[in-house]
Amino acid sequence: MEALQTGFFLEEGKSKLLLFEGKDDHLTPTCRLDLTESGLFIIAGRMMGHSFLHGGPSFTGLSPAIIHVILGRDPKMAPISVDDCVDWDVREVLELLEGTDNFTEDERERVNNICLYWDLPTVDRENRQWLTEKILLHAVLGRTEKQVEQLQRGLRDSGVYDLLSARPDTAAILFPRTSEREITPQMILDHITWPANVAYGVSRLDQDRILGFFRRFIENGTPDVLKSLLRFWTGWEVLSGHLKVEVIVCDLPMSATCFYRLKLPAYVQEFEEFTNVLKAVCETSSSGFGQV
CATH class of the missing domain: 3.30.2410.10 (Hect, E3 ligase catalytic domain)
Structure with a gap:
């Protein structure tokens, strides 16, 4: 569980492999195709479930938006914040969209590049707020959809997912906030x-x-x-x-x-x-x- 929380080494001398990244209490699954295709997030879900069943350490600091979707709830209703977005380029675009100033040509190009890459319309005066919501939703939940599905499968394999479904309040025990992990x-x-x-x-x-x-x-x-x-x-x-x-x-x-x-x-x-x-x-x- 410590390796799951802080990363682990696949090869000596190499950098740590992180399955989750971001700020404390805003951790989201890493967006790497090779990790998803290898089924590592299924294993991660099993680890979380079995540790919970045996009274072991919980996985702390997971984004409330990710927990919301793990519980099978509507992604459009998830409590997403900019802090959940780990891609700094996307965060800068979101900050531009949330501002009230007119775009420079360079800023407009940066925003439109993200929009076109994710099959969204280019920005204009009327759709800034709508684009902000769509980009944030895709950056946090759209790009982690398969990872979350694998986490659900792993939790289901361990027998914990049925408990989460019947008693959503147990999510606070399975995925506590970072402050609850502190030991005095x-x-x-x-x-x-x-x-x-x-x-x-x-x-x-x-x-x-x-x-x-x-x-x-x-x-x-x-x-x-x-x-x-x-x-x-x-x-x-x-x-x-x-x-x-x-x-x-x-x-x-x-x-x-x-x-x-x-x-x-x-x-x-x-x-x-x-x-x-x-x-x-x-x-x-x-x-x-x-x-x-």
Whole structure:
């Protein structure tokens, strides 16, 4: 799901492949014919559906217009905004059309080139607003029609689409806003079950010191650091009701992701060393646990 959200590498040394692009809360499927023909958006829909069914991470930041169409609603009634358009050339044309000034010859040519390419009439005084709506609708929904159909198919394959159809309000859970994905220090602290007993070979003084370091690490953590911690701790960026932590005799922090259990080494004496060690192992969650 992280790769689906942020892109993934098909070949080493190449740039990331994005299935979705645009601003946060205005993400739309990438308009690439090869991705559609390969059926990657079907796979993306299955991934979203199965992650939802298993309590995993949701896909965040999808455009409300795309969600509207995924739910099977009329595209003409979709809540589209200019922010949903990822093509800067088209956005500039839309800004020209929405303005009140007369066009220069160059501006009129740019607008008419888009209109003719998309089988629309050329611009005049009477059709500026109509053209704005038509161009925006095609740029956001017309060009992503096949991608959305594949997402629907993937969601249907996972068994989630029937739920979405019967309960459209569940779309807010399956496709939350970006702000709902943010993780704060207090959110993590509220979910932690602190150890009641001291592990074998560890003194109470050592345990209190390490747990103090850990609390301080969380309280000072940036959203990215906290997400990395959660991925190492639980396997994904989803808060569990019972995050467990232990202080034991070990060389490096370890995690039992299935049990949401984090094990911290008792030997560390300084907070800076604790921070460096914990950050180092957390960064291994994307390449393989423990590969520092």
